[in-house]
Amino acid sequence: MEWKNVLTDLFKTDYPIIQAPMLGVTTPEMVAAASNAGALxxxxxxxxxAEKCIELIRATRRLTDKPFAVNIFVHKIDPITPNLEADYVKTKKHLQKLTEKLGIETDFPDIKEIKLTDYHDQIEAVLLENCKIVSFTFGNLDQESIATFKENKVILIGTCTSVQEAIVLENSGIDIICVQGIEAGGHRGSFLEETIPQIGGLSLLSQVTEAVNIPVIYGGGIYNAKTLLASKTLGADGFQIGSLFLGSAESALQDFEKHRLRNIKENEIVLTRSFTGRYARGIRNTFIKEIENSEFVLPYPYQNKLTAELRKTAKLEQNADFVSIWMGQSITSFSDVSTEIIIRNLVEETENFG
Ligand SMILES: Cc1cc2nc3c(=O)[nH]c(=O)nc-3n(C[C@H](O)[C@H](O)[C@H](O)COP(=O)(O)O)c2cc1C
Incomplete structure (x- = not known):
């Protein structure tokens, strides 16, 4: 197995394996462990x-001198219109009633209290900290930001969930495409159409590699040598892996969440908008069952901000009914060893495969 390729050259890593960014799960320790194992x-x-971004980047640099990527959400924010405000009030009232009924005490912010982040502030922070590999999801960067990154010799990785999105990213000058199969855990990176594409990894990866001429990373369902090599056969240059690290020693998930993962049944893994207003793949629970097909789902990021405190309280109370546990479709033992060991084992398994 020859690991060296266009991506190991660009990233300066031993392997074209990428530990997926996972907000709420990834820690500086996980990132450093992955980079120290020779992955990205x-x-x-x-x-x-921005201040929190800087703190996390510096904490990671204290743990590794190897390259790592930073990942941001690039999304349009709907302005607060009277209609949105009315929907917000209605949804908040509903959630208050629901949580009272189900016995969890929490606060929900007013729409005026919500703090929204403009990704341009994050870009400034990332450039100040001299980060050289930036991946993003939920949208495409504007042309000015792309130009600024290029002037600073930053490698850009954009996420697509359709061939159309891949072409848009390539045409706007993004260096590398991360193809997100429907198997993937966490949020869908979709950004072109209101109705999100739900294309499986097999179909999507094969079609994207035929449609674009820039390097392609694949993410979604990779959990062992077989799945990694299958995506290589389909044309992937790099392998982005998230769920495999959810139970690892460096994961920010708490023990009750790891326990939930390790007892998961296949029919409990669902795509849902109920927690954040954007589709994400994770574990079905009481909150999802109550909200998913209701009128009480605001557009992202408003639903996300509205439910943030509830999820925080549920985490503190170790109440799996109200936390969002994101995971992909590949069920594993969710090993509790270090991310570094999980990667080294995967590399060894892949080298010895067949
Ligand atoms: C818990 C969790 C959180 C995630 N958060 C992010 C994120 O912050 N940014 C991002 O680009 N992708 C995020 N993803 C998606 C991953 O980058 C990647 O597409 C996915 O993990 C690959 O599929 P897999 O989970 O089957 O390995 C997340 C995935 C998970 C499981």
């Missing part, structure tokens, strides 16, 4: 404020 760690910065 990815620090999830989501929509965190």
């Amino acid at each position: 760690g990815s620090l999830a910065l989501g929509d965190l404020p």
